[in-house]
Each structure stands twice: as C-alpha cells, then as structure tokens.
Amino acid sequence: MATVLVITCSPRGERSVSSALTTRFAQEWARHHPQDTIRLRDLGHHPVPHVSEMWIVGASAGADSQTAASREAIAISDTLIEEFLAADRYVIGVPMYNLNIPSTLKAWIDQIVRAGRTFAVGPTGYEGLVKNKKALFITTSGGNYTAGTPLAALNFQEPYLRAIFGFIGVTDVRFVTAAGMNQGRDEAAKSRGKAERTLDDLSISW
Numbered sequence: 001m002a003t004v005l006v007i008t009c010s011p012r013g014e015r016s017v018s019s020a021l022t023t024r025f026a027q028e029w030a031r032h033h034p035q036d037t038i039r040l041r042d043l044g045h046h047p048v049p050h051v052s053e054m055w056i057v058g059a060s061a062g063a064d065s066q067t068a069a070s071r072e073a074i075a076i077s078d079t080l081i082e083e084f085l086a087a088d089r090y091v092i093g094v095p096m097y098n099l100n101i102p103s104t105l106k107a108w109i110d111q112i113v114r115a116g117r118t119f120a121v122g123p124t125g126y127e128g129l130v131k132n133k134k135a136l137f138i139t140t141s142g143g144n145y146t147a148g149t150p151l152a153a154l155n156f157q158e159p160y161l162r163a164i165f166g167f168i169g170v171t172d173v174r175f176v177t178a179a180g181m182n183q184g185r186d187e188a189a190k191s192r193g194k195a196e197r198t199l200d201d202l203s204i205s206w
C-alpha cells in the first residue's frame with residue numbers, strides 16, 4: 001500500500017495538457033492499484049507562499065529559539081514537508097514556462113527543500129534525506145526540446161527538476177513529455193497521444 005502525491009501547477013484548468021495527462025495517470029493508477037492512497041495538490045489554483053524574511057529566520061532557528069512569528073512563517077513549510085514525506089511516490093505535471101518550471105512549482109519547492117528536514121549539511125557536504133521515493137514528471141512545452149535538437153540546450157526544466165529532487169535524495173525519477181503543444185494541431189495531438197500511451201503503460205507498473 002503506497003501513498004501517491006499528485007501535483008499539478010498549470011493555472012489553465014480544463015484546458016491544461018499537463019494537468020489532463022497527470023489526472024489521467026492518477027485515475028489509471030488508482031484503477032490498477034486500488035489499495036493505494038492518492039493525494040492531490042493543485043498549485044495552479046492554490047499556490048503556496050513565497051519564502052519571506054521571517055520564513056528564513058524560522059527555517060534556520062532551532063526548535064527552542066523559534067518565536068511565535070517565525071513558527072507561524074514556517075507552518076506552511078512544515079505542513080508541505082509532512083505531506084511530501086508521507087508519500088512514497090510523486091507524480092508532478094509541469095508545463096514549461098520561459099524554459100523552466102512555473103513559479104508556482106518553484107515556490108512549493110522552496111517550501112519543501114529545507115535543511116534538517118529534507119537535506120542535511122554534514123562534514124562531507126550535503127546529503128539528501130528523502131530516501132526510497134520515486135518521482136514521475138509529466139512535462140509539456142510549446143516547442144520541442146528533445147535531446148539532439150537545436151533547442152535541447154535551452155531546456156532548463158528537466159535538468160533543474162533532476163538536480164533539485166536529486167539534491168534532497170529523490171534520484172529514481174522519470175520524465176514523460178508531451179512536447180510541441182504549440183506546433184500545430186497534428187504535431188500536438190501526435191505528441192500528446194504518445195505521452196498518453198507511455199503513461200497508460202506506466203500506470204500498470206512503474
């Protein structure tokens with residue numbers, strides 16, 4: 001029995017391709033794995049706050065030196081980290097925005113990447129504390145950034161997600177991409193269909 005945390009971050013609701021693919025995967029996963037618990041977080045419509053000055057005070061203070069204000073500032077981070085650590089798998093739908101991830105997802109990452117909670121700083125350097133988890137990123141983009149194409153070097157979305165999840169210990173990651181969403185109806189439908197087939201296979205076993 002596993003807990004799957006499903007995150008979407010497009011604000012486009014019903015029109016969002018990344019959210020549609022992610023929701024479809026979650027529904028198929030639930031059908032094939034009825035014993036699992038699915039938790040949903042919609043950052044596109046319910047964004048989390050940015051890191052503030054008091055947040056940084058709270059995140060760096062020990063439990064004994066918190067003030068009421070610093071405790072309040074990191075309360076959302078505590079909640080999001082608990083939700084994150086309680087899950088065994090992460091399924092995250094991510095549109096490409098300006099060659100990277102949407103700021104709503106970055107704000108959530110800033111809340112859950114925290115010293116002493118999801119990574120440690122030791123004598124030998126940084127250590128990820130989030131062990132034995134799997135992440136599936138379902139990405140979409142208007143253009144095509146496939147390896148070997150001229151635009152590949154401009155894809156900061158996938159390398160960044162690999163780096164930051166790896167930093168906290170989540171190294172078992174997989175990407176399924178529907179690229180070319182703005183490259184004509186045929187190209188978009190072909191790319192989306194291919195992603196759907198891959199995701200349907202993964203919803204049986206991943």
Ligand SMILES: Cc1cc2nc3c(=O)[nH]c(=O)nc-3n(C[C@H](O)[C@H](O)[C@H](O)COP(=O)(O)O)c2cc1C
Pocket residue numbers: 010011012015016017018019094095096097098099100140141142143144181182
């Ligand atoms: C603010 C914004 C920035 C975007 N930046 C890029 C980009 O840098 N490269 C790209 O290929 N597509 C870009 N797109 C297109 C989206 O990645 C594409 O339409 C994607 O399918 C949107 O995901 P969604 O359907 O889940 O909302 C951008 C779209 C928006 C709204």
